[in-house]
Every structure is written in structure tokens, then in C-alpha cells.
Amino acid sequence: MAWLGPLSGSLFTVVLWFGVARSSGSGWVQAVGALLAAVLAVGLVAPAFAARRLRVAVEACPADAVAGAPVSLQISVTGPARVSPLEPPGDPVIAGGSPRGRRTATVDVMPLGRGVLVSVAVDVATSVPFGMLWWSRQMRLPLPRPVHVAPRAGAPERAGTLPDPADGDSSGRQPAVIGEPRGVRPYQPGDRRRSVHWPATAHAAQLMVREAEAPLAEPAVVQVLLDRDPEEAERQAEQAMATGLRLLATGIPVLLVTTEVDGPHREVVADRIALGRRLAKAVPG
Numbered sequence: 001m002a003w004l005g006p007l008s009g010s011l012f013t014v015v016l017w018f019g020v021a022r023s024s025g026s027g028w029v030q031a032v033g034a035l036l037a038a039v040l041a042v043g044l045v046a047p048a049f050a051a052r053r054l055r056v057a058v059e060a061c062p063a064d065a066v067a068g069a070p071v072s073l074q075i076s077v078t079g080p081a082r083v084s085p086l087e088p089p090g091d092p093v094i095a096g097g098s099p100r101g102r103r104t105a106t107v108d109v110m111p112l113g114r115g116v117l118v119s120v121a122v123d124v125a126t127s128v129p130f131g132m133l134w135w136s137r138q139m140r141l142p143l144p145r146p147v148h149v150a151p152r153a154g155a156p157e158r159a160g161t162l163p164d165p166a167d168g169d170s171s172g173r174q175p176a177v178i179g180e181p182r183g184v185r186p187y188q189p190g191d192r193r194r195s196v197h198w199p200a201t202a203h204a205a206q207l208m209v210r211e212a213e214a215p216l217a218e219p220a221v222v223q224v225l226l227d228r229d230p231e232e233a234e235r236q237a238e239q240a241m242a243t244g245l246r247l248l249a250t251g252i253p254v255l256l257v258t259t260e261v262d263g264p265h266r267e268v269v270a271d272r273i274a275l276g277r278r279l280a281k282a283v284p285g
């Protein structure tokens with residue numbers, strides 16, 4: 001108990017001074033002893049009331065984070081206090097600033113795993129007015145917006161292949177193309193049937209296909225099936241994160257298949273942020 005040492009020391013000092021005052025009989029010694037007892041009583045008890053009156057709020061936070069990396073939260077406190085993050089953990093900070101009104105501080109928390117943070121647990125302590133004894137209480141602070149904590153990037157999964165149900169299309173296709181149409185060109189082995197431009201084909205008397213400005217590969221399907229064991233699920237999410245990042249780096253869009261609280265989700269992710277948010281919300285399915 002942190003308060004036991006200061007309390008026992010203060011009581012010993014008061015009792016010792018009381019004994020000196022009784023033996024000396026001097027009025028000024030008794031007056032100083034009473035003043036000392038009052039100061040000790042206020043210094044020991046007042047922080048308990050101050051701690052109960054403290055109000056702490058998170059004013060700003062990022063929308064995205066990564067497991068194992070610090071997340072900075074801007075907080076405000078109605079009085080001088082020490083704020084220690086508990087869940088997620090972090091280093092304690094002293095809220096300073098204006099002597100009147102709210103104090104501001106930046107608290108760094110460290111999410112240990114992926115997920116969506118909607119609140120943080122902190123321990124708020126104060127020792128006003130004399131700094132003799134710290135009194136504290138735990139609080140859970142809602143965040144102004146959810147923080148999507150993406151998993152770390154682990155070892156990428158070995159890519160597999162799936163049969164293509166498109167009848168009549170060659171297995172060695174030309175890359176699919178999207179974007180602004182640039183024109184038409186003669187058909188080449190591997191072109192998809194859906195890219196055939198029939199009016200141009202009729203005019204040229206040979207198969208013609210549409211050609212676009214920017215080629216883009218077909219999406220690669222990344223299916224994430226998380227285990228119910230939290231440690232295994234974290235490892236699987238890290239593997240999916242690395243696999244998705246590797247595909248995105250090569251220009252291949254990723255069709256991510258996950259299970260969330262409200263059911264299965266299939267969605268194409270275009271960048272690291274979208275990939276991390278989806279994996280942060282994934283649950284065992």
C-alpha cells in the first residue's frame with residue numbers, strides 16, 4: 001500500500017511532537033504542534049477528494065495504428081495529475097500547462113495486438129496540495145473515434161491457385177485492363193472474350209479487343225480464417241497482413257475475405273490502411 005508509509009510517518013511525527021509539547025509546557029510548542037498536525041492532515045486527506053473531482057478526457061487520437069507501435073492520445077485534465085495508461089499499457093505522464101482550467105498532455109499507449117480500440121483504461125493520481133501523498137483512481141476513457149490497430153506484418157503465406165470457372169478463356173491470359181479506353185487492337189492469344197469490341201470486329205473483319213490506358217491484374221483472393229486461440233489468431237492475421245502487402249506492392253489488388261462481428265465480408269482493398277482496418281476488425285469465423 002503506497003499510502004501506508006507516509007501515513008505512519010506522519011502519525012509518528014504528530015505523536016512525538018505531542019509528547020514534546022506536554023513535557024515542555026510551552027504554549028508556542030503546542031501551537032506549532034497543532035499547526036503541524038493540521039498541515040499533515042490536509043496533506044494526507046485532501047488528495048483523496050481532489051482525485052475524485054478530477055475529470056479526464058481524450059481530445060484527439062489517430063484513426064489507424066499498428067500493433068506493437070505507440071499510439072499518441074491527446075488528453076485534457078481538470079487539475080494537476082499523473083495519468084498512467086493501463087489498457088493498453090503505456091508510460092505515465094504528468095499533466096501540466098495552465099495553472100487554471102484544463103491541463104493538456106500527450107499519452108503514448110502501446111497496443112499489444114490487433115483490434116479496434118474504442119476506449120482506454122487509465123490510472124489518474126494527484127497529490128495536491130502539498131505533494132505528500134498520492135491518491136489515485138482508475139477510469140475508462142472513451143475515444144473520440146475508433147482506432148483500428150492493424151496486425152504486424154509477419155511472414156507472407158505461400159500463394160496458392162484456384163481454378164477459374166470462366167469457360168472458353170485461356171489459362172495464359174493477357175492482363176485484364178481497366179481505365180480510360182485508349183482504342184482497339186487486333187485480338188491476341190490470351191485476351192478475354194469480354195474485351196472483344198464487336199462493332200470494330202465487324203468493321204475490320206477480324207477480332208478486335210478494347211485497349212485501356214492502364215493495365216491492372218485480376219484481384220488475388222486472400223481468405224483469412226482466424227483460430228479461436230488469441231495467439232494463433234494474431235499470428236494468422238500477421239501472415240495475412242504480410243501476404244496482402246506483398247501483393248499490393250506488385251500492383252495486384254487484393255480481394256480480402258474475412259469474418260467480422262456482423263458476418264462474412266468480401267471486399268477489395270487498395271492500400272495498407274484499408275488492409276489493416278479489415279484485419280483489425282476480423283474475428284474467428
